[in-house]
Amino acid sequence: MKEKKATTAAAPAAAKKRSGAAAAPASKKRESGGAGRGRPRKRARDDGDGDGDGDGDGDPPSHGDLISKLPDDILGTIISLLPTKDGARTQALARRWRPLFAQEAAQVESWFHSRALDGLQDLHIRFDLLDRRHQPEKRYPLPPSVLRLSSTLVVATISFCEFPKEIAPSVSFPLLKQLNLWRVSISEDVFRGVLSGCHVLESLALEIMGDVGCFRISSPTLRSVRLSACFPNKGELIIEDAPSLEKLVLSSSTNVRDNIRVIRAPKLEILGYLSPCISEIQIANLLFKSLTPASLKNTISTVKVLALEFSIPDLDDVIDVLRCFPCLEKLYVIYFRFLNIPLKENVHQYDPTDQVKCLETHLKELVLETYEASEQDVCFVKFFVLNAKVLKKIKFGVSEKLGKEWMADQYRLLEMGARASPDAQLEFLCRADVNPFT
CATH class of the missing domain: 1.20.1280 (Monooxygenase)
Known part of the structure; x- marks a missing residue:
């Protein structure tokens, strides 16, 4: 069956062009000279609302x-x-x-009753705000008729709307694999009801939600969860049971007061961004408070890709985190330079008797999104050059194209001649091309 798609945000370009073309002649002024010059023109009545027959400036009635x-x-x-x-x-x-x-909401409600949408698989519905400046939190009710399509949807992206307070237990989404909710007002009970009706859901994305302080997720099929600035105030995400979950992505704007708890996700391989801004994150028996491990004895062996976010590249903090992920293969680090913190003078001294397991046997790739070749940048990267024994590649996100002389200088500063892994190579990329989750 050919896939059907629908979106409320799409408007025919031709409609816009016709409207613009029709209005253009009305804006032209009469050329100077000729018999018409200086002839008085009647001024249309202007009631202040633009409801007159003219444009309010003495011109003839416009097409608008x-x-x-x-x-x-x-x-x-x-x-x-x-x-x-x-x-x-x-x-x-x-x-x-x-x-x-x-009247448009009523029209939208009627649209979804159309037989033309029978079998719809891909739905993108967005009720943009009527007036964001004066009503920043206003959301439109989700048309109940949308739910009649639930049996055929495969992908659903829903934005700027309010879910009904109650959803019938019989509502089911048997084919839905991807659900994206952005600026949606939904209660915890309704969210649980929607999720329980998704029998093959693989991907869930939640961003800037409202009216809820806690999301509880249990799904036997879910493989990816993405959370971005989800709670307006203090909130909590609890992944209670997700036996198929492989990827948990927390955006860099996750609230400083948020708590993240992953009770059971035995296949979790990709995790990030972990940041000191997250008040508390717990994965199985591993607990971080502002990214500081509560105990270095608890570890997670399933995680292969980890993304960290710092205000500065604090090597000691990173090493403590690495101890908790002994099988880590790829480390992605992003940091910001808005804090005035003194640079550390020396490279971290790695104690061979206190080994970090992933540096000894697993870490193959290091990625830095923002590399400016500062003294602190160099010290941070040089630690991995000198101590990561199976490292194959270090990727640097740089802001501009760099010359061969500059890159040769980086090889010298990073002491690539003394690298712990003979296979380690440097790669300089545009920052836009650096992504930890690809």
């Missing part, structure tokens, strides 16, 4: 004003063809347009 004289049904159709945010802006045209956009 003529459009305003069309019947409501036709104007409503015009608005429905626009992206939601542009449809909302039509209210500023004149008083005549103001009640029309409010």
